[in-house]
Amino acid sequence: MPHLLSILDVRNDFEKIIDDAINMKKNGYEKVLKDKILAMIFEKSSTRTRISFEAAMQKLGGYPIFLSKNDIQLGRGETIEDTAKVLSRYTDIIMYRAYSHKNMVELAKNSSIPVINGLDDEEHPCQVIADFMTIKEKKGNLKKLKMVYFGDGDNNMAHSLMLASAISNIEMKIVSPKKYWPKQDYIEMVRKLDGKVEIEEMNDEASKEADVIVTDTWVSMGNESEKQVRIKEFNGYTVTEEIMEKAKPDAIFMHCLPAYYGYEVTKEVAHGKQSVIFDEAENRMWAQMAILKWVMKKL
Ligand code: CP
Ligand code: NVA
Numbered sequence: 001m002p003h004l005l006s007i008l009d010v011r012n013d014f015e016k017i018i019d020d021a022i023n024m025k026k027n028g029y030e031k032v033l034k035d036k037i038l039a040m041i042f043e044k045s046s047t048r049t050r051i052s053f054e055a056a057m058q059k060l061g062g063y064p065i066f067l068s069k070n071d072i073q074l075g076r077g078e079t080i081e082d083t084a085k086v087l088s089r090y091t092d093i094i095m096y097r098a099y100s101h102k103n104m105v106e107l108a109k110n111s112s113i114p115v116i117n118g119l120d121d122e123e124h125p126c127q128v129i130a131d132f133m134t135i136k137e138k139k140g141n142l143k144k145l146k147m148v149y150f151g152d153g154d155n156n157m158a159h160s161l162m163l164a165s166a167i168s169n170i171e172m173k174i175v176s177p178k179k180y181w182p183k184q185d186y187i188e189m190v191r192k193l194d195g196k197v198e199i200e201e202m203n204d205e206a207s208k209e210a211d212v213i214v215t216d217t218w219v220s221m222g223n224e225s226e227k228q229v230r231i232k233e234f235n236g237y238t239v240t241e242e243i244m245e246k247a248k249p250d251a252i253f254m255h256c257l258p259a260y261y262g263y264e265v266t267k268e269v270a271h272g273k274q275s276v277i278f279d280e281a282e283n284r285m286w287a288q289m290a291i292l293k294w295v296m297k298k299l
Contacts, residue, residue: 002295003108003115005101007125007163008189013294014167015142018133020299021283021290029289031061032298037091038062040118041083043069043098044221048257048284049118049126053095056288065091084110093295096120099222114295119156121222127256128160130287132168134280135212138252142168148210148247150175150239151264152230153182153199157216157256162186166195173198175206177233202236210247214254215239215264231263239265244274252276 003009010017038057042050050066057064069075074083084107087094094115098104101122108115117125136142147165149158153176162182165172166189174182174197181199190197200206207213218234219227244253253265253275261267270277293299 001112001114002297004125004291004295005104005108005115005117006123007128007160007167010125010129010294011167011193013299014129014132014164016299017129017287017290017294018136020293021129021133021286022137024289025283025286029059031059033057033092033292033296034061036060036062036093036296038064038093038095038292039067039087039091040064040095041067041069041072041074041097042118044119046097046118048281049095049097052281052284052288053118055285056292059285060289060292062092062292080106081110083107084115085112088112093292116291116295121220122156123160123163124156124256125160126288126291127157127284128164129291130283131161131214131254131256131280132164133283133287134254134276135170135252137279137283138276139211142170145211146171146173146209147212147214148173148175148207149214149216150202150206150237150243151180151215151234152176152218152220153180155216155220157214158182159186161214162190162195162197163193165197166190166193169195170212171196171198173200173206173210175200175202175237177201177237179233205246207243207247207251210251212252212254213239213244213247216256217258217260218264219260234263238263239269241266241268241272244269244272254280257281
């Protein structure tokens with residue numbers, strides 16, 4: 001059963017999925033998921049993931065159903081196991097945005113149809129597939145590139161970017177306050193993939209030689225109670241024009257969005273000439289189409 005719970009689940013087909021997404025964007029697509037149904041369970045808010053999955057499914061001829069956790073019995077205590085078993089009888093694919101990766105795995109374990117991780121506390125694989133698609137479009141290939149990620153080094157985006165970089169042989173650096181360095185498990189996973197990740201605190205040379213500069217919110221969904229502490233602890237880690245100027249002249253700026261201007265990035269950088277944030281957002285839809293095809297063995 002092809003589930004996409006982690007970037008590692010697509011490691012053998014990573015570039016194939018990206019190339020299919022680029023190809024559909026350029027040359028069009030066929031309705032290969034005609035009459036298939038996608039159930040989407042959201043425990044957290046979403047703009048991009050929800051709309052891009054809805055658009056992707058409709059473009060491929062299928063039908064998406066949006067299920068907010070509080071509108072279904074899951075929100076009143078029905079188990080994940082029973083929810084998975086019931087949805088498997090009506091629909092063909094489940095996309096789940098969850099607070100906990102443990103629940104994501106539990107849903108997949110009890111589902112007889114493919115499950116796609118639409119973000120949890122450990123990973124955001126769909127976003128990172130769209131991000132690498134964007135890098136390939138902008139840079140022509142994924143070879144010999146250096147990515148520098150600023151901010152929360154231990155959140156879902158940092159984890160999935162580390163794994164995707166290792167799979168693609170992109171050199172990665174995480175620039176983060178020590179308290180927010182990635183968990184040892186992820187560093188080990190990168191090593192096992194023969195990947196390269198450097199981790200350091202903010203310094204004057206942090207963005208030197210970077211082809212890609214990335215950041216994400218300092219306060220992920222689920223961390224709201226730590227907001228004031230985090231804003232203090234991440235002080236000095238904002239991606240500014242000065243950081244962009246020290247990178248390669250053709251470096252691109254990426255952010256999965258939503259962005260909080262003045263915190264992890266200035267509005268000048270995010271809306272500046274090196275920024276590709278809205279291409280990245282658009283590419284969620286093309287990448288989602290390729291992911292839906294992959295889980296349905298239509299790629
Ligand atoms: N980047 C992303 O996943 O955005 P949403 O939270 O709006 O889905
Ligand atoms: N790290 C962020 C990503 C949002 C798309 C979060 O989990 O809130």
